[in-house]
Amino acid sequence: MPCVELGFLEECESWKLESRMFPSKVGGKPAWLSLKTLPSAEQLKCNKCNCTMVFLCQIYAPYEDCDENTDIWINNFHRTVYVFICRNSNCNDRNTTENIAVFRNNIPRMNDFYSYDPPEEKPDTTFDVRKFTSLCNACGISAEKRCSKCKIVFYCTREHQVIDWKNGHKGICLNQSELNNAETLSQILFSEWELITETERIENEEFDEAKELQKFEELKIQGKTGTLENVSEYELNNHASSEKDKVFLKFKKQISYYPEQVVRYSRGGNPLLIAKEPLPTSIPDCELCGGHRQFEFQIMPQMLSELKEQNLDFGVILIYTCTSSCVGNSVNSYKKEFAFRQDVSLSDN
Template identity: 45%
Template sequence: MGEVDIGFVEECERWRLQSRFFPSKVGGEPAWLDLKNVPGAEDVQCGTCGDPCVFLCQVYAPYFANDATFHRTIFVFVCKKSECCKDNDGGNLKVLREQLGRKNEFYPFDAPEEREDWRPDLTVDKWTKTCHVCGLSAPSKCAKCRKVSYCCRSHQVIDWKTGHKEMCNDPSRKPEDSPHKFLFPELELITESENSEDSEDEGDEMEKEKREMEKYKLMVKTGKAGTLQSEKDIDGDLMNMVDDEDEVFTEFRSRVDKHPDQVLRYDRGGSPLYISADHQPDHIPKCEECGGDRQFEFQIMPQLLNYLGCLDVMKGLDWGVLTIFTCKNSCIPKSGYCSEFVWKQDIVGQKKNLPKTNT
């Protein structure tokens, strides 16, 4: 078990979030690692409504134990329907793992060059058709214009209602080259060590101010700015809501308060930072691919909700923490990808009204 890495989101140029640069990211379409064996709607089906879940985030997490895991990415999906989001129930979530050796049929052996014009041909479209709405494998096309493909009927209906009707009736118009408005806002996910010391020199202060400004811009963009309390007020409200004996929550708050805008915690082989002593898993199911043990890899924090456009989490998406467990041996998937396990933990009752960030 190594140090805990914590993740933050920030805006960046879209080209940096494409598959050829092996990104970690939030929102938009998945930047698939395996460009040929792309999952379909049935692989990320919501356990409640049956519709495909929408891409939430991905973490590029190479595992150097063997060559087969030189490139490795974990994808997390969630159903956007509020009625599918239930307390302490992960049925509306899906997690997939993909991995490739350093030598593979898609990417060069050497590291990518951080340039927009570097190998723009390394796209999933070169290998297969993907859904115009969500980026999943798309077996069907619009019967009228034949320009766009879809993973399922429900996403075709969504696209028709959100702009494709006009494009379909105008042959001169081309599909937009930007994330579909049905998806979450696309942001880069960056990480740093939780234990890094905060320097007081001018350079660090400028970097901190830059991050705060970027964070503010994101909140303005998602409509969150103007509704935030001060950190002092929120801390007071939080502690008044928590029972004195809830040591797990107290530990959660003390860790999170050091970096209040963290949206992810990565600690492969370590332990989750649970938000409550209640509803922790008794056991983690074995890997469905190889039958081996799974271990904790990372968790998604409630602060991420602030960047998803979920202005009223009580009527939409909500979670305390999402803990992701993956195959301990990172076995080789038979179909290019395989499912992993997610445990959703919430704070129910009065505590569910907790603000999602200290900022």
């Protein structure tokens, strides 16, 4: 069974989250790996409201455990998986992923964008992604619309141009010096963090299901079912009705050892489910190579509370990716992968 790496949020200097550093990160703008053939604004539209989805997180996860002579290792020397989500609360339907998009990108060590050798751990003012591609000034995705006044910054949609204008571009639009040095964090983005990992280590401890259920009944009598031990009220206050669910109790027990975990990574392993249904039993094969997809990581509900997100809510988001991490017809292009959302059961309402 593959080990589980847990992800936690940590503050860091902004240069450490640039593309050249191959970061794992949450919030802010995406740090694109390949700087060509990025996902288009059309590909990142929410299937519910048709608005542009916002970057949630990315995980740098190369295939380091493969034979170095195989195509998988060569093509996946650098590899990152990206997750986007719509911030419109009206699109946040239970157990569906119409408002979520996942993209994978992998490139060889010898590529058009980065040095063959590891990057130096220091700021580098000479590196600029704008040498390779145009990005939306508001959200950081691929953009084709240029500001008609300064003709320097780009936008993915008219909506984001208006937002960025109000967010500060209006005051510096015709000041080229300020434009070249400006780095704005739009109100539409999540706060930006580095994602650091730690291997999950839990002492073998028998899980007493009957005892946990009895504990829940006692809390219910006391009117405290919304404040379970080691799990904050905000994280689970919308799920209190289903705490009799045995799967949920096991979920609660597992995360109690590391209550601040926002990601669980275990490529080829099994997800930690939060409810007994729906189950990820019919994961579609890769549309490019026809191969199977495997579980790679999951986003935990704690991520929303850590980001102080008040409008969205989910149980867990499970990410499945092509087992061979294929490149399709293009080494540089971004490949769409599969997300499965599972919310806590409401069967006990």
